[in-house]
Amino acid sequence: xxxxxxxxxxxxxxxxxxxxxxxxxxxxxxxxxxxxxxxxxxxxxxxxxxxxxxxxxxxxxxxxxxxxxxxxxxxxxxxxxxxxxxxxxxxxxxxxxxxxxxxxxxxxxxxxxxxxxxxxxxxxxxxxxxxxxxxxxxxxxxxxxxxxxxxxxxxxxxxxxxxxxxxxxxxxxxxxxxxxxxxxxxxxxxxxxxxxxxxxxxxxxxxxxxxxxxxxxxxxxxxxxxxxxxxxxxxxxxxxxxxxxxxxxxxxxxxxxxxxxxxxxxxxxxxxxxxx
Numbered sequence: 001x002x003x004x005x006x007x008x009x010x011x012x013x014x015x016x017x018x019x020x021x022x023x024x025x026x027x028x029x030x031x032x033x034x035x036x037x038x039x040x041x042x043x044x045x046x047x048x049x050x051x052x053x054x055x056x057x058x059x060x061x062x063x064x065x066x067x068x069x070x071x072x073x074x075x076x077x078x079x080x081x082x083x084x085x086x087x088x089x090x091x092x093x094x095x096x097x098x099x100x101x102x103x104x105x106x107x108x109x110x111x112x113x114x115x116x117x118x119x120x121x122x123x124x125x126x127x128x129x130x131x132x133x134x135x136x137x138x139x140x141x142x143x144x145x146x147x148x149x150x151x152x153x154x155x156x157x158x159x160x161x162x163x164x165x166x167x168x169x170x171x172x173x174x175x176x177x178x179x180x181x182x183x184x185x186x187x188x189x190x191x192x193x194x195x196x197x198x199x200x201x202x203x204x205x206x207x208x209x210x211x212x213x214x215x216x217x218x219x220x221x222x223x224x225x226x227x228x229x230x231x232x233x234x235x236x237x238x239x240x241x242x243x244x245x246x247x248x249x250x251x252x253x254x255x256x257x258x259x260x261x262x263x264x265x266x267x268x269x270x271x272x273x274x275x276x
Contacts, residue, residue: 015055017147018095020131020197021048021102022159022224024085024214028122032272036087038120040266044089046113051105053097058150059089060157060261063274069237070259071244078127078161078215078257085126086275088159088261090226092150095133098200102130125214131197131224134171137178138193139186146195149228154192156233158240158260160225162253163218170198170223173253177223180250185243190231197224223253233260 027035040059049057062070067083079085093101113119136146144152164173174196182194203217229236237260244255262271 015147016095017056017092017133019093019098019102019133019200021054021091021093021128022088022131022197023090023128024079024088024126025128026084026086026124026126027275028124029276031122032086032275033269035120035123036264036269036272039087039089040264042118043113043120046118047110048089048091048106051101051109053094053101054091055094056147056150057089057091059087059264059266061087061264061271061275062259062261063271064276065274066233066260066262069234070257071241072255072257075256076215077163077218079259080126080215082257084124085259087264088157088259090150090157092147098130098132119211125212127215128213129203129217130200132200134174134196134198134223135178136193136195137182137186139189139191143192144228146193149193149195149226152228154228154263155231156229156236156260156262158191158227158229158233158236158258160227160240160244160258161218161256162223162225162247163256164221164223164253165251168252169220170196173221173223176252177247181243181246181252184246185227185239189239190229190236191227191239192230193226193228195226195228197226198222199224218256222256233262236260 048054070082073082164170199217199222240258244258247253248255
């Protein structure tokens with residue numbers, strides 16, 4: 001069975017995640033190393049980590065091999081084309097402080113950085129969206145809590161996007177999946193955490209930012225699940241395929257994209273020559 005932290009009895013601490021920035025991006029061909037270094041050595045910190053109430057971040061990369069392992073291959077709802085998006089950066093924002101970070105600080109900060117010439121033109125956003133946290137299911141009875149997941153050093157990450165069917169919203173779909181399908185996914189799996197998210201209010205509205213942010217966030221039926229993998233990310237794909245096939249067969253949701261990633265090797269250009 002999956003374990004919520006309150007059942008595990010270790011959810012006694014005040015530091016809680018409330019929302020997430022997820023940004024899936026491709027560098028232009030020929031600019032892979034330059035993009036990786038700019039993002040890692042400047043923008044990761046100046047554009048995100050130094051901001052108020054944002055308390056964790058990590059970067060992940062999809063090589064050509066991992067892009068070829070994505071499914072479905074014919075849906076462009078999240079990634080257009082489905083293999084777009086080589087790097088994903090993910091950030092946690094403290095619960096109750098979404099507006100304090102994004103509305104008060106982040107949108108002003110990005111304009112300031114671009115005005116100072118600290119943007120990077122040779123990149124294309126595939127899917128950059130703010131998400132609200134719904135909850136997490138854990139494989140183990142004494143797990144790494146999701147608040148620590150970005151700092152724990154997981155080897156891999158698989159992101160799953162669903163659109164709920166049958167009039168469900170994302171929260172209803174999450175509850176149904178954690179009751180009926182997530183336990184099977186986690187049982188004996190290298191996946192340790194399945195955390196669930198839905199787009200924040202207003203994410204489909206026009207935004208005053210100096211770049212195109214890619215595909216739409218999705219409506220209240222959109223569920224994004226981050227599956228944190230302890231071990232080889234390839235080893236998690238068969239159980240995830242069975243999971244998404246079962247969800248679709250049960251008519252609970254449409255599978256929009258399943259995308260595996262390796263953790264980047266911070267301070268190096270590892271993987272930049274393997275994107276295409």
